[in-house]
Amino acid sequence: MPELPEVETIARGLRATLSGRRIVSVRLGKTDFLDDPAAVERQVPGARIVTVRRYGKFLLLDLETVDRAFSLLVHLGMTGRLVISGARAPIPRHTHVRFALDDGRELRYTDVRRFGRMGILADDAEESRLGSLGMDPLETPEREFLALFEHRRAQIKALLLDQTVLRGIGNIYADESLWRARIHPRRLGANLTPQEIGRLYRAMRKVLEEAIEARGSSIADYVDADGNLGGFQRRHRVYQRQGQKCFRCGARIRRAMVAGRSSHFCPQCQRAPRLRRKPS
Ligand SMILES: [Zn+2]
Structure with missing residues (x-):
């Protein structure tokens, strides 16, 4: 899409x-x-x-x-x-x-x-x-971006895909941004530190700007207004790279369902949230 x-x-x-x-x-x-x-x-x-x-x-x-x-x-x-x-x-x-x-x-x-x-x-x-619809990620100042996620008890992947939070982000650019920011897609918005959200902010803008420069990602059907393919799919770091090596640490990229969507991440650089212990 x-x-x-x-x-x-x-x-x-x-x-x-x-x-x-x-x-x-x-x-x-x-x-x-x-x-x-x-x-x-x-x-x-x-x-x-x-x-x-x-x-x-x-x-x-x-x-x-x-x-x-x-x-x-x-x-x-x-x-x-x-x-x-x-x-x-x-x-x-x-x-x-x-x-x-x-x-x-x-x-x-x-x-x-x-x-x-x-x-x-x-x-x-x-x-x-x-x-x-939510804010455009390319037009949102960092301070307001921060405010979108604090106190939100939802997984960061779900928040990024929610068009009433940010408009325009889908599965590809959510996964690519989270990898660059070294944040696991299952982390809860409320549990991210301001530093982590700041990293996510910069990572997301960079990914989007680079992808626009490369004229988008052609995965299935996308072509531009002249019928040409985009080029950013060649620069994906995690999206549909499951089983291949992480460009940062060499671990194998994994794919798992998060927020109802198949999500791609590095289990080494994007640490999973610790499971809360059951009350004894
Ligand atoms: Zn890695």
Whole structure:
């Protein structure tokens, strides 16, 4: 599933080539992942794309017509792709939405499993409803990051994946950040020292920035706005490296279920929390 660096890469790619373009027409295929297909068909044709932004793992295409401004919200789900193509380029299977642009190209949404989502945000009020999402890790000052985890009696892995705590982090970047910070995914937020949370803060920012620079991680379906693969999967330190040697200490990387997700960590550099003794 695309996470913050992948969605940011797509947003930047789309922004660079779509800003100022007009959407001439919309063609829909399967529509079960659209909030309101008729609204998309009615409102989007003729609109100009002002810019493209990332919000957590959402893409927002800011659109305007002569009399109003609104946004098209896109979530790529598990297997969604949003790619700019020449109008004559063969249409891949599972292409469900085609936006024809005024320069002859098409913006195509392809999604094998259709766990994605697309809809219209009519105004700021609707956008602020997305605001129940947590903070963007790249925009959070260290002091506020610290406050997110102290007193939280949940496992740090679960807290990192919780989109109401931080928006945009998923399984890959949670595991990679925890390895860099040398924190076991089962540790409880409340039991982390301020030093450890500080390490996690710096590790996470670094991982995300490096991943954006490498144009994201291509594990399964992710491609950028031009249809190219990302490169950060080659720099993963733990994710899907179970059984291989830790780059830091040489121990074998392990995989275990934590917070309902398969989690990758080094048992040596990321010490498991001590089990609390049963009261005798
Ligand atoms: Zn290690």
